[in-house]
Amino acid sequence: MRPTVAAVLVRISQPSKNDVCYDPFCGSGTIPDERAHLPARRILASDIDEGAVMVAEVNCRDSVVVFHADARKTPSQSESVDIIISNPPWNKQIAVGDVRALYAEFMAEAARILKPHGRIVLLTDCHEEITAASTENGLRLYERHSLSLHGLHPKVYELRKEISS
Ligand SMILES: C[S@@+](CC[C@H](N)C(=O)[O-])C[C@H]1O[C@@H](n2cnc3c(N)ncnc32)[C@H](O)[C@@H]1O
Numbered sequence: 001m002r003p004t005v006a007a008v009l010v011r012i013s014q015p016s017k018n019d020v021c022y023d024p025f026c027g028s029g030t031i032p033d034e035r036a037h038l039p040a041r042r043i044l045a046s047d048i049d050e051g052a053v054m055v056a057e058v059n060c061r062d063s064v065v066v067f068h069a070d071a072r073k074t075p076s077q078s079e080s081v082d083i084i085i086s087n088p089p090w091n092k093q094i095a096v097g098d099v100r101a102l103y104a105e106f107m108a109e110a111a112r113i114l115k116p117h118g119r120i121v122l123l124t125d126c127h128e129e130i131t132a133a134s135t136e137n138g139l140r141l142y143e144r145h146s147l148s149l150h151g152l153h154p155k156v157y158e159l160r161k162e163i164s165s
Contacts, residue, residue: 001027001087005123005149006034009085012145012156013121015040019082022046022113024071024106029056031085032064044081046074072105076113084110087123090154100129107133116163123147125154138162 009031013021017039023031026045035043045060046069047053057066069075071088088106089099103126110120120139124130134141143158 001030001123003030003034005147006030008147009087009121009123009156010035010038012158013083013085013119016082017041020044020080022074022076022081022084023086024069024074024084024109025086025088026056026066027052027087029060029064029066031087032056032066033060035085036061036063041082044076046071072102072109074109074113078112079115079118081113082115082118084114084118084120084122086121088126090125090152099126100132103129104133104136107137107139111137111139111161114161116161118161120157120159122157122159123154124157125152127155130157130159134159 015038019040020042021035021040022044024046026032026047029045032043032045043064045056045064045066048070053068139159140162141159145156147154
């Protein structure tokens with residue numbers, strides 16, 4: 001991902017110095033490193049691919065905590081994260097098998113680790129997967145922005161964790 005795209009995602013996230021931010025599909029670490037230009041309480045970055053984790057460790061400045069994890073089952077405590085900013089695999093970009101199952105399990109994990117009213121900013125073209133998984137997990141999709149990237153047309157999705165009454 002280009003740093004300019006990462007900068008757009010970070011800007012959309014309305015960064016605050018008190019945020020615990022997490023990119024659980026960090027790849028080479030472009031998003032968390034971009035976020036680290038601005039103050040934050042904590043910036044976390046992980047990936048399932050050990051090679052990607054090693055690259056992110058090199059690319060990210062020291063304030064980013066980089067580790068190996070599956071986004072469907074992270075070591076983060078429940079209700080510990082303010083905002084997830086990420087670029088999960090897209091169908092066309094990286095073969096991940098059952099992409100619908102990946103989004104469903106990731107969104108369930110996101111709902112667990114986010115604080116009440118915590119938010120998610122995701123760049124993806126998996127519209128149906130996002131829509132289905134957000135409804136199932138109490139995450140409200142409240143904003144969408146269209147992008148044009150290298151002939152592809154992904155969207156930036158903004159979701160918020162609703163708290164049940
Ligand atoms: C689109 S890439 C992210 C690119 C990243 N934003 C960058 O700038 O390099 C998606 C990443 O998700 C990772 N991934 C795929 N399945 C995963 C899973 N279950 N848990 C965590 N990471 C996963 C891949 O290894 C890949 O690095």
